[in-house]
Amino acid sequence: MPKVKFFATLREITGKREEIIKGDTVEDVLNTLYREYGEEFRKELRERSMILVNGKNIKHLEGLKTKVREEDTISIFPPAGGG
Amino acid sequence: MYGYHGKIARINLSTGKISVEKIDEDFAKKWLGTRGFGIHTLLKEIDPKVDPLSEGNKIIYSTGPLTGTAAPTGGRYMVITKSPLTGYIAMSNSGGFFGAELKFAGWDYLIVEGKSENPVYISIKDDDIEIKDASHIWGKKVSETERILLEEFGDKHAQIASIGPAGENLVKFSAIMNNGHRAAARGGVGAVMGSKKLKAIIVRGHKKTPLADRQKFISVVKEKINKLKNDPVAGSGLPKYGTAVLVNIINQNGLYPTRNFRSGVFEYAEEQSGEAMAAKYLKKNKPCYACPIGCGRVNVISSVGETEGPEYESLWALGAHLGINDLGSIIEANHICDEMGLDTISTGGTLATAMELYDRGILKQEDLGDAPPLRFGNTEVLHYYIKKIAKREGFGAKLAEGGYRLAESYGYIDAFMGVKKQELPAYDPRGAEGHGLGYATDNRGGDHIKAYMISPEILGYPVKMDPHDISDEKVKMLILFQDLTAVIDAAGLCVFTTFGLVADDYRDMLNAAMGWDLSTEEYLKIGERIWNAEHLFNLKAGLTAEEDTLPKRLTDEPMPEGPNKGHVVRLKEMLPRYYALRGWRDNGEISEEKIKELGLEEYL
Numbered sequence A: 001m002p003k004v005k006f007f008a009t010l011r012e013i014t015g016k017r018e019e020i021i022k023g024d025t026v027e028d029v030l031n032t033l034y035r036e037y038g039e040e041f042r043k044e045l046r047e048r049s050m051i052l053v054n055g056k057n058i059k060h061l062e063g064l065k066t067k068v069r070e071e072d073t074i075s076i077f078p079p080a081g082g083g
Numbered sequence B: 001m002y003g004y005h006g007k008i009a010r011i012n013l014s015t016g017k018i019s020v021e022k023i024d025e026d027f028a029k030k031w032l033g034t035r036g037f038g039i040h041t042l043l044k045e046i047d048p049k050v051d052p053l054s055e056g057n058k059i060i061y062s063t064g065p066l067t068g069t070a071a072p073t074g075g076r077y078m079v080i081t082k083s084p085l086t087g088y089i090a091m092s093n094s095g096g097f098f099g100a101e102l103k104f105a106g107w108d109y110l111i112v113e114g115k116s117e118n119p120v121y122i123s124i125k126d127d128d129i130e131i132k133d134a135s136h137i138w139g140k141k142v143s144e145t146e147r148i149l150l151e152e153f154g155d156k157h158a159q160i161a162s163i164g165p166a167g168e169n170l171v172k173f174s175a176i177m178n179n180g181h182r183a184a185a186r187g188g189v190g191a192v193m194g195s196k197k198l199k200a201i202i203v204r205g206h207k208k209t210p211l212a213d214r215q216k217f218i219s220v221v222k223e224k225i226n227k228l229k230n231d232p233v234a235g236s237g238l239p240k241y242g243t244a245v246l247v248n249i250i251n252q253n254g255l256y257p258t259r260n261f262r263s264g265v266f267e268y269a270e271e272q273s274g275e276a277m278a279a280k281y282l283k284k285n286k287p288c289y290a291c292p293i294g295c296g297r298v299n300v301i302s303s304v305g306e307t308e309g310p311e312y313e314s315l316w317a318l319g320a321h322l323g324i325n326d327l328g329s330i331i332e333a334n335h336i337c338d339e340m341g342l343d344t345i346s347t348g349g350t351l352a353t354a355m356e357l358y359d360r361g362i363l364k365q366e367d368l369g370d371a372p373p374l375r376f377g378n379t380e381v382l383h384y385y386i387k388k389i390a391k392r393e394g395f396g397a398k399l400a401e402g403g404y405r406l407a408e409s410y411g412y413i414d415a416f417m418g419v420k421k422q423e424l425p426a427y428d429p430r431g432a433e434g435h436g437l438g439y440a441t442d443n444r445g446g447d448h449i450k451a452y453m454i455s456p457e458i459l460g461y462p463v464k465m466d467p468h469d470i471s472d473e474k475v476k477m478l479i480l481f482q483d484l485t486a487v488i489d490a491a492g493l494c495v496f497t498t499f500g501l502v503a504d505d506y507r508d509m510l511n512a513a514m515g516w517d518l519s520t521e522e523y524l525k526i527g528e529r530i531w532n533a534e535h536l537f538n539l540k541a542g543l544t545a546e547e548d549t550l551p552k553r554l555t556d557e558p559m560p561e562g563p564n565k566g567h568v569v570r571l572k573e574m575l576p577r578y579y580a581l582r583g584w585r586d587n588g589e590i591s592e593e594k595i596k597e598l599g600l601e602e603y604l
């Protein structure tokens, strides 16, 4: 099962840095997270969030349909910037 | 004329003469402010080949039309001069409160020229400008300098821009500091002040910037402030974690430069991330003048008590870049850099070069004597060498010349990770190739803030672009970022507003302030003019296309690990298209048509 890493405010919401979540696609994993952590979690991801699978942005893979396997790491960030 | 006072001061430190000159609306429409005013002055008034630390160089402290107004982040000022580090233009800006106060005093910009025999500072009380003796503060750290000058000045609302010991000792990457921890950092602008024996400028003013229609301006500004406040990045991400939230993001994306760019993944990133800093050291956030974002950090560490920063760049330069994993020591090192008046990026970059030389056995312990070994990961290095650099003592004297000259003196230039002799910031462009083209073509050398391509390539604003796409679309985006950033800089605003505002928003605020009716395209044309004029100055100073390049490591050595494993920056494929899309010749010179189109003939 893929490992999910949380960052910034998502850590406060989940109370965790990482978690193993079942799922074959990024979408599966997200749906489980939405169920588990509710509206607050979903809201953080509504716009301009970033989801990486093994460091690659899913926008340049297959989006939410990107397949994930056991050894994969999914990193999820709420909207962020800096410089 | 609105948005400006129409007045500039020329202060000659050789003769002590101070004169007032006027600027008019045509001039303002051509150059807008800060960088525009600065490059105009350099092109008109100095020999581009002049020794930057000689009497012939000039230094300009400039506001923009929105500086000192209610526009969000409207507190910035810019220092423009010829850089002793790169030999090309330096334009370094700073937030805090100094810029706004200079504008309140009624000055659009100051031109400081010549060179004083003895240490002096410039005191500005509205219209009154005086050159005063600074022998009692020469040698003092920044906080001490600010304390003494404020007391002497007798008005606690005065604002100060000063140099620390590093600037006095002509360290090639010394900064100009204000409000203790805010820096016009890059390009060695502090050394130019030091060479003129100018310790500080203190200013207090009571004037309002004239505005075309105050009510309209306020309503436009309110709308933009709301936009920023409701923006998930500008309104909540940045205030909460500061810029250091990027540590984990950039590391997870595999472009967090580690140990002098040997890797893009740092194994200890988590321990020195924005999240870690917030949990352990953060007291509160702190905004600059009129800033609704407030990305600044106030941290508390046991050794120095309350301090500000480090920002993402400094945290990286004094941490991952050196393989150092000790957040407390990094925060303290950042504090020492501020007190000494050093650019943290180049300080870290120079130490990283030294560490690579040491690691390869080229720089030997016997060259260092009993000073700490310059080994990657050695925390001892930080505090020891930073102080030595600022004072140019021992091996610090060699480091004070910057990474390029250090690597050159050891005959191994590949250890220097920079562009045009300036050290690179905290993104390995093998994971964001457009950003790499940005490094190679930046008018001030290795730099990220004059065209922050990390925004589209990694963060996804205003659109998400593939970091490994090198099509014309990418090159055009870089050019747009370069020109738009020049407009934002010239307006007197902070580039972090781009996380929540778009080009039209800047147009709205500028038009409302000045009573102009310019289109977004017309403002971008001003940005393009500024960029080209700066490039023209560099060409006259001796720039050739060979220097629009990157260190070999980034173009020839594939990234060894992580998400970008196997990638290099395909600079050679992008650069000719960049020149062509800019309307420049194959050799990077500006075409006659472009010069004409931008009205730059008089500067040739």
Ligand code: SF4
Pocket: B073, B095, B096, B286, B287, B288, B289, B291, B292, B293, B294, B295, B296, B494, B495, B496, B497
């Ligand atoms: S965003 Fe940060 S750096 Fe920019 S003006 Fe605000 S506090 Fe200062």
